Amino acid sequence: MNPELRATLAGLYQRCDAWQGADALLRRSPAQLWFRHRARSRLAVLGYHGIEDRSSFEAHLDRLCDRSAPVSLRQVEEAARGGPPLPPRAVLVTFDDGDVSVHRDALPALKARGIPAVCFVVAGLVGTDTPFWWDEVEQLARAGGTTDLVPPAAPELLPHTLKLLPERRRREALRQLRDSARTPVARKPQLTEVQLRELAAGGVDIGNHTLTHPCLDRCDDRQVRAEVLDAHRLLTDCLGRPPTAFAYPNGNTDARVHRLLGEAGYRSGFLYNHRLAHPGARHPLRIDRLVVSTRASADRLETILSGLHSTVFALARGAARAAVRSAQAIRRTS
Structure with a gap:
């Protein structure tokens, strides 16, 4: 997947919460009734x-x-x-x-x-x-960190772009971001072994x-x-x-x-x-x-459990892919 398409899809995921207003309409639609019936099994x-x-x-x-x-x-x-x-x-x-x-x-x-x-x-x-490496990447980018291994991207999209790299190059990109950022990122306490055992128990x-x-x-x-x-x-x-x-x-x-x-x-x-x-x-x-x-929201959860949200999102994702590819084709012929 090319970086532009990856960044577009990542942005679509991140904007997904903005659709919450439409969830009430989806939940009350006839389609929800059919999807919920299908999801029973x-x-x-x-x-x-x-x-x-x-x-x-x-x-x-x-x-x-x-x-x-x-x-x-x-x-x-x-x-x-x-x-x-x-x-x-x-x-x-x-x-x-x-x-x-x-x-x-x-x-x-x-x-x-x-x-x-x-x-x-x-x-x-x-x-x-x-910290989780994707959180660190975003924070480093916001602190002025840069890498020459991927095209420039908004801080919130940069982790998605780095995921396209071979693992060794992703680690090198992270090193470059750390070296060039104005400040290091905040530390993040992670689960301990005791807490893992308490979860299991x-x-x-x-x-x-x-x-x-x-x-x-x-x-x-x-x-x-x-x-x-x-x-x-x-x-x-x-x-x-x-x-x-x-x-x-x-x-x-x-x-x-x-x-x-x-x-x-x-x-x-x-x-x-x-x-x-x-x-x-x-x-x-x-x-x-x-x-x-x-x-x-409660409406969003209902459409997720029925599978309706999956279908709507798949259609939106397909439209985003088509839009990016169309834009790329226009640029190639212009």
Whole structure:
């Protein structure tokens, strides 16, 4: 994917929250009724990150208790491998990256309602105060940091542009940004081993989200192996048992990763493609997930759970791709 198209799509994702006014119309449309009926037999795997709005997140959980059937990772893994089917309107709550707010805010809310969940952790950050690299890139850019390895981009879009680079060049771009920024970025406390064990004891399974969160399809063979297996060892040592679930950073899959996960005994792998899942219909290491924020309104959550939001967003994404390609063709012929 070229940088211009990538930046356009990233901007579309970031502006998605601005569509909240249209969500009420979508939720009350005839299409929502049809999509909700269709979604009854599918699995909604909600992919959160941190808890930006605790009260809104708690409202999400209350809605899941009232109108859905929260299920555990074990139930999903069994269903994905031909075991007992999931109940109608099944939903699995997941978190990517392992932000400390999952322990501070999500854990007590989940425990109070008896809802299981999964937290996919960037293992190399556990017990450190190192910020997530994409947050650091944006902050460095805002502090005047530059790199000559990608075209200039707005600070909020620069992390998306860096994801297009081979992993070694991405790390070099980050070094350039650090060297040229006027000030270093603020440190960020990460989850500790004690907190990971408390999450696991509280009903939140801990999954592997690699060692440092690169795009695995941009890594060489040695990097892929280290990112998957070194993280696996760290999490196994911390938890006293190996993780069984893996989430692909940025949703980028790779045949080498699938092979390593199979050899290491993983039972599930999760994408980030904003689709409802069909346990048992696809490979267990390629389970679809829905993109959701704790800031999402009640209307937005309903259209996400039904799959209507996925369809509308896919249409908007297709239109954005077509617009960029059309502009590129005009420039080439002018």
